[in-house]
Amino acid sequence: KAGVTQTPRYLIKTRGQQVTLSCSPISGHRSVSWYQQTPGQGLQFLFEYFSETQRNKGNFPGRFSGRQFSNSRSEMNVSTLELGDSALYLCASSSWDRGNGYTFGSGTRLTVV
Amino acid sequence: KDQVFQPSTVASSEGAVVEIFCNHSVSNAYNFFWYLHFPGCAPRLLVKGSKPSQQGRYNMTYERFSSSLLILQVREADAAVYYCVIFCRDNYGQNFVFGPGTRLSVLP
Numbered sequence: 001k002a003g004v005t006q007t008p009r010y011l012i013k014t015r016g017q018q019v020t021l022s023c024s025p026i027s028g029h030r031s032v033s034w035y036q037q038t039p040g041q042g043l044q045f046l047f048e049y050f051s052e053t054q055r056n057k058g059n060f061p062g063r064f065s066g067r068q069f070s071n072s073r074s075e076m077n078v079s080t081l082e083l084g085d086s087a088l089y090l091c092a093s094s095s096w097d098r099g100n101g102y103t104f105g106s107g108t109r110l111t112v113v
Numbered sequence: 114k115d116q117v118f119q120p121s122t123v124a125s126s127e128g129a130v131v132e133i134f135c136n137h138s139v140s141n142a143y144n145f146f147w148y149l150h151f152p153g154c155a156p157r158l159l160v161k162g163s164k165p166s167q168q169g170r171y172n173m174t175y176e177r178f179s180s181s182l183l184i185l186q187v188r189e190a191d192a193a194v195y196y197c198v199i200f201c202r203d204n205y206g207q208n209f210v211f212g213p214g215t216r217l218s219v220l221p
Contacts, residue, residue: 003155004155033209035211042194042196042211042212042213042214043150043156043196043211043214045211056208088152088153090155090156092156100161101146101148101158101161101198101200101209102146102156102158102198102209103155103158104148104155104156104157105155106153106154106155107153107154107155109153
């Protein structure tokens with residue numbers, strides 16, 4: 001059973017650009033969540049999608065957005081990139097009842113220069 | 114406000130039993146999850162439940178508003194960040210609330 005797949009693994013962008021990150025959840029998982037981890041910080045919750053609907057949202061500016069497709073794949077977009085957006089972005093998926101917790105992907109390392 | 118509390122750092126000597134404590138103020142909490150995170154890798158679920166549990170060297174204690182992760186015979190390779198996560202049910206359905214993480218350092 002394939003795990004959570006995030007692409008790309010590494011990305012370098014310049015300030016002001018926008019970026020789209022992709023996450024393919026485990027087959028059958030309908031809940032996808034996104035987290036940001038900056039150096040020295042814990043996991044900061046961005047948002048969660050379930051059945052193509054945003055169910056929860058963390059405390060991030062509107063430059064951060066996401067969506068989920070009918071096949072449960074999710075994308076996260078960051079517009080007008082800032083240096084402080086450099087981070088590891090983790091995606092996690094879970095089954096509909098989430099009783100077994102999340103399975104995380106290995107993340108996308110975004111560097112903004 | 115639903116919050117999860119963990120110490121920011123814990124230090125231990127190799128071979129010892131290390132305890133990482135977590136408590137929370139989450140209403141309608143259902144159970145605890147403990148995750149291990151090495152930088153650059155996918156966080157990995159270690160142990161979970163609403164009662165004391167054990168998975169290999171990892172033990173989890175359980176009280177309604179607190180839990181401890183105990184790592185037996187800790188090794189230098191266990192140095193990582195450990196997250197306590199609460200699974201709860203609220204008016205909007207189900208939710209996970211993450212703690213801030215505890216960075217474990219292991220001295221040889």
